[in-house]
Every structure is written in structure tokens, then in C-alpha cells.
Amino acid sequence: MSGLFLNNYYSIRKSTRTSIVLACAVLIILVLTKEPIALRAALFLPFLLIPVQAFEVLKTDALSGWNTFEVTLPVTRRQIVASKYAIFICFVAICVLLIGTVFFLTHMFYYSVIDATFFNFGLRGFGIVCCLAASTFPLTFKLGTEKSDSIMMMSIGFTFGLFFGLLLILSMVLTDSPHFDEVFSMIFGGVAVVCLLVSYIVSVFIYDRKEF
Amino acid sequence: MEYILQLKNVNKSYRKTSFHLNHISFSIPYGAIVGFIGENGAGKTTTMGTIIGTLQKDSGSVQLFGEEVEQKNVALKEQIGVVFDEMNFAGKLSVKQLNKVFKRIYHVWNEQMFFSYVKRFSLPLDEAVEGFSRGMSMKLSLAVALSHDARLLLLDEATAGLDPVAREDIIEELSTVVEDGTHSILLSSHITSDLEAIADELIFIKEGEIVLQASTKDVQETFGIIHCTEDELQHLRPETIICTRKRHDLLEVLVTDTEKVPSTMNIINHTLDDISVMLMKGDLH
Numbered sequence: 067m068s069g070l071f072l073n074n075y076y077s078i079r080k081s082t083r084t085s086i087v088l089a090c091a092v093l094i095i096l097v098l099t100k101e102p103i104a105l106r107a108a109l110f111l112p113f114l115l116i117p118v119q120a121f122e123v124l125k126t127d128a129l130s131g132w133n134t135f136e137v138t139l140p141v142t143r144r145q146i147v148a149s150k151y152a153i154f155i156c157f158v159a160i161c162v163l164l165i166g167t168v169f170f171l172t173h174m175f176y177y178s179v180i181d182a183t184f185f186n187f188g189l190r191g192f193g194i195v196c197c198l199a200a201s202t203f204p205l206t207f208k209l210g211t212e213k214s215d216s217i218m219m220m221s222i223g224f225t226f227g228l229f230f231g232l233l234l235i236l237s238m239v240l241t242d243s244p245h246f247d248e249v250f251s252m253i254f255g256g257v258a259v260v261c262l263l264v265s266y267i268v269s270v271f272i273y274d275r276k277e278f
Numbered sequence: 279m280e281y282i283l284q285l286k287n288v289n290k291s292y293r294k295t296s297f298h299l300n301h302i303s304f305s306i307p308y309g310a311i312v313g314f315i316g317e318n319g320a321g322k323t324t325t326m327g328t329i330i331g332t333l334q335k336d337s338g339s340v341q342l343f344g345e346e347v348e349q350k351n352v353a354l355k356e357q358i359g360v361v362f363d364e365m366n367f368a369g370k371l372s373v374k375q376l377n378k379v380f381k382r383i384y385h386v387w388n389e390q391m392f393f394s395y396v397k398r399f400s401l402p403l404d405e406a407v408e409g410f411s412r413g414m415s416m417k418l419s420l421a422v423a424l425s426h427d428a429r430l431l432l433l434d435e436a437t438a439g440l441d442p443v444a445r446e447d448i449i450e451e452l453s454t455v456v457e458d459g460t461h462s463i464l465l466s467s468h469i470t471s472d473l474e475a476i477a478d479e480l481i482f483i484k485e486g487e488i489v490l491q492a493s494t495k496d497v498q499e500t501f502g503i504i505h506c507t508e509d510e511l512q513h514l515r516p517e518t519i520i521c522t523r524k525r526h527d528l529l530e531v532l533v534t535d536t537e538k539v540p541s542t543m544n545i546i547n548h549t550l551d552d553i554s555v556m557l558m559k560g561d562l563h
Contacts, residue, residue, distance in 0.1 A: 069382030076375045077368035126368055131409075135366035138330045139383050140355040274349070278332040 288338035309459035313473030359423030365415035369408025395421035412446030502536035521560035
């Protein structure tokens with residue numbers, strides 16, 4: 067699978083580098099403003115800039131015909147799907163590392179930023195991008211990249227539907243909880259991980275039957 | 279005789295079109311180059327797809343080295359090299375990067391052989407492959423297919439759109455691949471002159487059905503096209519007639535053996551193109 071992963075990486079290397087540099091710059095600028103809203107945005111933005119590059123892999127694969135060639139290679143279709151999810155997870159890890167590093171350094175040398183907001187909004191950003199991936203991957207495998215705009219709309223709908231649906235349910239269940247934000251963020255992050263796992267299984271199922 | 283590839287009664291249909299493969303059966307012996315001929319939409323790519331696994335057959339059997347080809351049989355896929363009508367590598371990658379990718383995919387990837395092909399084909403090492411000409415792209419695809427000791431090469435219209443020099447380079451390379459008798463090639467092409475030059479056997483497909491499989495030598499030397507009238511047709515042995523086609527007041531008849539044609543009949547000089555057109559446009563017997 068490492069060969070597939072490497073191919074995925076090479077095919078989006080330039081745009082990934084650009085998005086990492088951009089995310090890094092925006093993150094630092096936002097953190098330096100000391101504004102609470104800017105800090106919250108700083109925890110979201112890298113997740114929206116970097117891991118979405120993994121969806122570009124699907125487009126470049128379809129555009130070049132690599133997705134057809136790939137199934138003729140001595141790899142299973144499950145490995146092909148796994149390689150797409152692996153690059154996404156890798157990008158999420160880069161985001162976590164990037165945010166963690168900038169916030170840690172700021173906390174150590176500038177002002178206190180590692181608090182409940184850091185964990186809550188970090189988890190929410192993580193959850194949102196995982197939900198986006200959880201819907202984008204299987205939908206793209208099923209409908210094809212030519213429907214990418216519709217897929218993006220559906221994925222955004224699914225993600226924010228889940229986010230606000232969960233928020234509504236928990237606000238009804240946990241009416242007087244003093245740690246509502248923390249509980250919600252953790253549950254949302256957890257649900258997003260479960261969605262991603264389910265999405266992987268669904269994607270493998272779809273890809274096994276896909277024709278090129 | 280042992281076959282490297284055997285298809286038996288392969289059927290494949292699509293939900294959105296009425297086109298289907300109808301009981302496709304043919305075999306490819308070891309050490310042979312087999313030309314696969316048919317007009318656009320005849321079913322060449324669909325047949326190739328059922329062999330390489332990009333398409334799933336409805337029924338029938340596809341055996342490679344005597345073993346049924348299955349999606350999950352990764353070891354069998356090591357033995358197949360595929361070249362499509364377009365280069366199918368991600369455009370941003372360079373030749374060097376592709377080498378790194380394939381080194382991690384194929385267990386028997388021969389890096390030295392790959393770079394020797396790259397050198398022979400004069401391909402740049404560090405440029406993104408999206409900038410390659412069609413000839414360079416096809417040569418790169420062939421270099422990849424030849425660098426993991428694939429025993430069966432499947433080339434789908436790989437020589438189409440190439441200039442004569444690039445075509446000759448590829449044709450020459452293919453001829454050397456099968457020399458040791460352990461490798462075979464299935465080559466689909468519209469360019470019958472290419473097939474005439476290298477194919478040992480020819481398979482003709484029409485509307486999803488195999489209409490003829492014969493050796494190139496037979497097609498060139500014993501097959502023939504004759505012009506005759508409806509009455510004269512009765513004098514031909516029925517078993518020698520493959521197909522007929524009405525041309526003005528006469529009939530064109532494709533026969534398997536010109537020796538068995540009455541000497542009074544007019545046998546015309548034919549090319550593989552003529553045979554192909556007869557099979558595609560004529561009425562099969």
C-alpha cells in the first residue's frame with residue numbers, strides 16, 4: 067500500500083505544500099491577534115485547508131485515469147481505498163501537530179491559549195473535517211468526481227446536519243450541565259471518528275463493485 | 279497446447295446500453311502475439327476489461343496460467359502488464375517518482391530494466407509526465423508494463439495516434455518480449471499493418487461476438503476474397519465461406535481457402551484491412 071500512498075502524495079504534493087504554508091501563516095496571524103474569535107477560527111482553519119487536499123487525490127486520479135490503472139495493479143481494492151483514507155488521516159495528523167505546536171509555543175512564550183476553548187474548538191474542527199471526509203469519500207466512489215460540486219454540498223449538509231442535530235439533542239438531554247461544551251465537543255469528535263470508520267467500510271463495499 | 283490466457287463463454291452486459299459481450303471464448307498460447315481487431319464499440323475494451331478486472335463479467339471464465347482470474351488474486355496481477363490507449367499515470371509525477379511508486383507496488387519490479395527502457399526511449403527523468411507527447415506517454419506506459427516481468431501484456435489501442443517512428447519502436451520492443459516463449463501479448467489495434475507485422479494470431483470481434491480466430495499466416499496466405507454472382511456462390515464449398523457482402527451487382531465472398539475456389543472465379547488481392555472490413559460489414563455464414 068505504501069506505493070499507492072506515495073502516488074497519492076506525489077500527485078498533490080504542490081497543492082499540499084501551499085495549503086500547509088498558508089494554514090501555518092493564517093494560524094500564526096490569528097493567534098497573534100489575541101482575539102477570542104480569531105483563536106477559535108485558528109483552531110478550525112487548518113482542518114479546512116489541509117485535509118481537504120485528500121479529496122483532490124480522487125479528482126487527479128479520475129482525471130489522469132490512474133484510478134482505472136490502479137485496479138490492474140497487484141493490490142486489492144481495499145488497499146486502494148485504504149490508501150485514500152490514509153493520506154486523509156495523515157493530513158489530519160499534520161493539522162493536529164501544526165495547531166498543537168503553534169498553540170503550545172504561544173502558550174509557553176506569549177500568552178495563555180491552552181484552555182477549554184482550545185480543546186473544544188480543536189475537537190470540533192477535527193470532527194467537522196472527519197464528517198466531511200466520511201461523506202465525501204463514499205459519495206465520490208459511488209457518483210464519480212464529475213459530481214464533485216453536488217458531493218461537496220451533500221457533505222457540507224451532512225456535516226452541519228450532524229453537528230447541529232447532535233447539539234440540539236445534547237442541549238435537550240444535558241440541560242443543566244456546567245461542562246456542556248466539553249461534553250458536546252468530545253461526543254461530536256467521537257461520532258465523527260465512528261462516521262469515518264463506517265464510511266471506510268461503505269467505501270470498500272462500493273469500490274469492490276465499481277467498474278471503470 | 280498450454281495457454282497463457284483462456285476465456286470461455288464470457289458474457290458481460292451493461293445496465294444503460296443494449297451492448298453486451300456474447301459468449302466470448304478464445305485462447306492465447308505461450309509465446310504468441312495475438313491481434314484483437316474490431317471496429318469502435320465492437321467490444322475490444324470490454325473484453326480487455328473483463329480480463330484485467332476493470333469490469334466485472336456476468337458469467338464465464340477467464341483463466342490466466344490455468345488459474346481463474348479473481349479480483350483479490352494479487353499474485354496473478356503481478357503477471358499482467360497493461361497499456362491503455364492513454365497514459366494513465368498522475369500527471370504531476372516524474373519518471374523517477376513513478377519508479378519509486380512502482381518499486382513499492384510490484385514485488386518483482388526491475389528498476390534497472392525500467393531505467394534502461396527509459397533511456398532507450400529517450401524519456402526525461404525529472405519532468406512531469408503530463409507534459410509528455412503521446413508517443414512518449416505510450417513508451418513510458420510500455421516501459422512500466424515491461425519492467426515487472428509480466429508474462430501477459432495487454433495493450434488496448436496502444437499504437438493508435440503514434441507517429442510511424444514511435445510505432446515502430448514499440449512494435450520492435452513487443453516482438454522481442456515474446457522471443458523466449460514464456461510471454462504473450464494481446465494487442466488490440468485499428469492499425470492492421472501493425473498487427474500484420476507482428477501478430478501470430480488474429481481475433482476479430484463484431485458486436486460483442488468473436489467472429490473469427492485464425493493465424494495471421496492463414497489469413498494472409500490461404501484466406502481470400504472473391505467476386506462472384508449469386509449463381510456462382512452455389513459452386514463454393516459452404517464450409518469455406520466465412521461471410522458475404524453485396525457490392526453493386528456482385529457478391530464479395532470471404533473464404534478460408536482459395537485453393538478450394540473454382541479456378542473460373544476471380545480471386546482479388548487482399549490486405550488485412552480488406553478482411554477486417556469484410557468481417558465487420560459482411561453477413562456471416
